[in-house]
Amino acid sequence: MSISLKIEFGGGLELLFSxxxxxxxxxxxxxxxxxxxxxxxxxxxxxxxxxxxxxxEREALxxxxxxVRPGILVLxxxxxxxxxxxxxxxxxxxxxxxxISTLHGG
Amino acid sequence: xxxxxxxxxxxxxxxxxxxxTGQQICKECFFNVFETEVHNTISQASLFKPGDxxxxxxxxxxxxxxxxxxxxxxxxxxxxxxxxxxLSIDEGITGYRDDSLETVKRNQEQYDMPLKILSYDELYGWxxxxxxxxxxxxxxxxxxxxxxxxxLDRGAAMLNVDHIVxxxxxxxxxxxxxxxxxxxxxxxxxxxxxxxxxxxxxxKRSKPFKYAYEKEIVMYAYFKKLDxxxxxxxxxxxxxxGHARAFLKDLEAARPSAIIDIIHSGEAFEIKEDIKATQxxxxxxxxxxxxxxxxxxxACTLLEGLERGMANAGITDRARKKMDAEGPTPQNIxxxxxxxxxxxxxxxxxxxxxxxxxxx
Ligand SMILES: [Zn+2]
Ligand SMILES: [Zn+2]
Numbered sequence: 001m002s003i004s005l006k007i008e009f010g011g012g013l014e015l016l017f018s019x020x021x022x023x024x025x026x027x028x029x030x031x032x033x034x035x036x037x038x039x040x041x042x043x044x045x046x047x048x049x050x051x052x053x054x055x056x057e058r059e060a061l062x063x064x065x066x067x068v069r070p071g072i073l074v075l076x077x078x079x080x081x082x083x084x085x086x087x088x089x090x091x092x093x094x095x096x097x098x099x100i101s102t103l104h105g106g
Numbered sequence: 107x108x109x110x111x112x113x114x115x116x117x118x119x120x121x122x123x124x125x126x127t128g129q130q131i132c133k134e135c136f137f138n139v140f141e142t143e144v145h146n147t148i149s150q151a152s153l154f155k156p157g158d159x160x161x162x163x164x165x166x167x168x169x170x171x172x173x174x175x176x177x178x179x180x181x182x183x184x185x186x187x188x189x190x191x192x193l194s195i196d197e198g199i200t201g202y203r204d205d206s207l208e209t210v211k212r213n214q215e216q217y218d219m220p221l222k223i224l225s226y227d228e229l230y231g232w233x234x235x236x237x238x239x240x241x242x243x244x245x246x247x248x249x250x251x252x253x254x255x256x257x258l259d260r261g262a263a264m265l266n267v268d269h270i271v272x273x274x275x276x277x278x279x280x281x282x283x284x285x286x287x288x289x290x291x292x293x294x295x296x297x298x299x300x301x302x303x304x305x306x307x308x309x310k311r312s313k314p315f316k317y318a319y320e321k322e323i324v325m326y327a328y329f330k331k332l333d334x335x336x337x338x339x340x341x342x343x344x345x346x347x348g349h350a351r352a353f354l355k356d357l358e359a360a361r362p363s364a365i366i367d368i369i370h371s372g373e374a375f376e377i378k379e380d381i382k383a384t385q386x387x388x389x390x391x392x393x394x395x396x397x398x399x400x401x402x403x404x405a406c407t408l409l410e411g412l413e414r415g416m417a418n419a420g421i422t423d424r425a426r427k428k429m430d431a432e433g434p435t436p437q438n439i440x441x442x443x444x445x446x447x448x449x450x451x452x453x454x455x456x457x458x459x460x461x462x463x464x465x466x
Contacts, residue, residue: 011168011324030143031432070355073324080325082123083110083130102168102324102337103351 001029003041003093007050011101013072016062017054025054028092038092043076044087046097061101114139120328122295125319125362133240133329138168142324143181144314151301152447153312159267161222163258164192164213171213171275171334172323176269178217178259189293191265192217195257196225197250198233199340206335213333224261226253230409231355231440238341241417249412250422252404256396260445262309273314277320280365280386281370284350299372322377393444 007023014021027049030038037087044067051063061069068074074081074088075098091097110120120131124139131139154160162177164170173236174192181188197203207223214221223466227233230253237337238246262270282298297303302312327334357364390396391403398404408420411429414436418425 010328010336013340015337032328070352070359071320073321073328075328077123078329079119080123097329100324100328102322103355 002026003091003095005046005091005094006096007054007101008096008098010098011073011099012103013062013099014079016057017050018056023084025049027091028037037085040090042087042091043074043089043097044079046091047087059106071101071103073102074098074101108141122322122325124322126366128362134322136329137323138267141176141179141183144176144318145184147301148180148186148314149184151312152187152272153302153314154186154269155371157189158187158269159191159265160269160271161191161193161262161265161267162196162219163192163209163270163272164221165273166194166209166213166322167273168262168327168334168336169278169315169320171183171209171273171332172327173271173273174213174217174219175332176326178219190217190219190222190230191267192219192224192265193261193265193270194221194260195254195261196223196227197254198226198235200235202337202340203234204335209335215299220265222261224257224263224264226257228336229253229257229260230405230442232409232412234341234438237412237417239414240412243341245418245421249408250341252420256403256405256442256445257373259309263445265307269310269312271312271314273315275318275323276365276369277351278359278420279316280368281354281367282318284354286372288350292426294377295372299369311442316369317366319362337354340353345452350405390452391445394442396442409442410439 004024004026007025009017009023010020017023027041027046031041031045032038047068049065051059055062062072065070066087074086076084077096078098081089112118112120112132112135113129114131114135118134120130121133122136124136148154160177162170162174164174164406175189176189179188180186181190186227192210192214194207209438210221210223212340213219223235234250235244236251241249256268283295286292286295286298301316301317302308302310302315326332354365354368357368388397388399389401391398391406392401394403396403396405400407402410404420407426408417410426411419411421413418413433414429416425416429416432419429420426
């Protein structure tokens with residue numbers, strides 16, 4: 001089983017992802033953790049999946065201490081991820097996830 | 107997770123968590139509180155009066171793009187009676203500034219504001235590309251910063267405006283406070299948090315986004331679908347500022363009020379009289395007429411160094427002395443056209459302790 005997601009990068013973050021703003025991806029709907037239990041796929045998993053599958057350069061500008069680097073805004077279906085449980089948000093088929101860097105020039 | 111309702115209108119779905127207050131609010135209420143707070147900042151500081159000609163320093167980046175949009179919105183909504191202009195400086199950086207200027211040109215049409223572009227090439231006879239070609243990537247930010255500040259003032263004088271507003275936000279100001287603390291620059295500490303600065307003769311400069319969080323500016327641009335440019339300057343590693351920014355973002359992640367708290371700390375520093383006394387009295391540059399704390403302003407010194415192939419002369423005292431020892435300034439070098447403000451051309455500024463190199 002897998003789910004489809006629409007991923008958008010903005011604010012200069014797209015430069016780390018082949019300079020492409022919009023990506024359509026498909027990821028497994030469940031992941032198996034080290035102790036053998038399976039759980040539905042969440043945003044934390046997606047962040048690492050993006051690093052391993054889409055990121056082309058300068059990982060440190062995207063991930064820091066196991067989550068997105070401070071200064072990167074994340075939106076889940078156009079809502080601040082801070083309202084959606086951040087990394088614990090359980091992804092659904094058709095979700096749209098947006099990552100925007102706030103760190104680039106004014 | 108059930109969707110929470112906006113705590114303000116209690117009818118729409120919350121989409122933003124405000125970093126300043128932790129409030130969860132809907133899109134319409136977010137637009138409304140963001141704009142109202144900027145309006146309150148402007149009116150509490152009495153920044154403008156009806157009829158003022160105001161230039162928005164526009165880089166094509168997120169802050170100045172949102173500023174142009176919000177200034178236009180508030181000017182219409184609250185009848186400020188301002189004449190608004192866009193002022194852009196073209197540093198001459200291929201693949202960076204030429205692209206961002208395209209964004210500014212679109213803004214000119216979208217917001218229906220006259221646009222003035224002033225280039226380093228036109229004013230100084232050098233582009234950043236040609237400067238970097240001569241001096242490399244060390245110290246080039248010094249040239250760029252000094253040249254930009256003077257270019258903004260001169261562009262503003264050409265537009266005959268009273269006031270320049272810039273997109274500096276709360277994060278920028280907090281970062282500058284931190285940097286001034288880290289280098290022990292107490293005199294600048296209080297000053298860098300001022301919403302409006304003005305020399306006797308120079309054009310006012312204000313920061314209407316002084317209390318606006320970067321997160322909210324970016325969210326605002328995103329939800330309003332504003333068109334901005336976001337690529338880092340190819341010549342600007344700015345390592346020190348980068349560390350200060352990363353540190354600030356870590357603090358913010360742990361406690362969102364950190365940014366406003368740091369600004370308040372900066373504001374609480376008063377410059378004591380004996381420190382003030384060590385700041386140089388301002389005069390006018392004898393070569394170009396721009397305000398200066400020395401006979402020659404920083405831009406003229408930097409330009410002379412470039413022209414004579416001794417670029418460090420404007421950076422260190424030692425190199426400066428070396429250039430002076432090489433003989434007097436040659437007659438045939440390029441200089442900056444003489445600066446005249448529209449109000450009081452070339453008059454001295456004896457009471458002015460303004461420092462032209464305030465970083466923010
Ligand atoms: Zn609401
Ligand atoms: Zn000068």
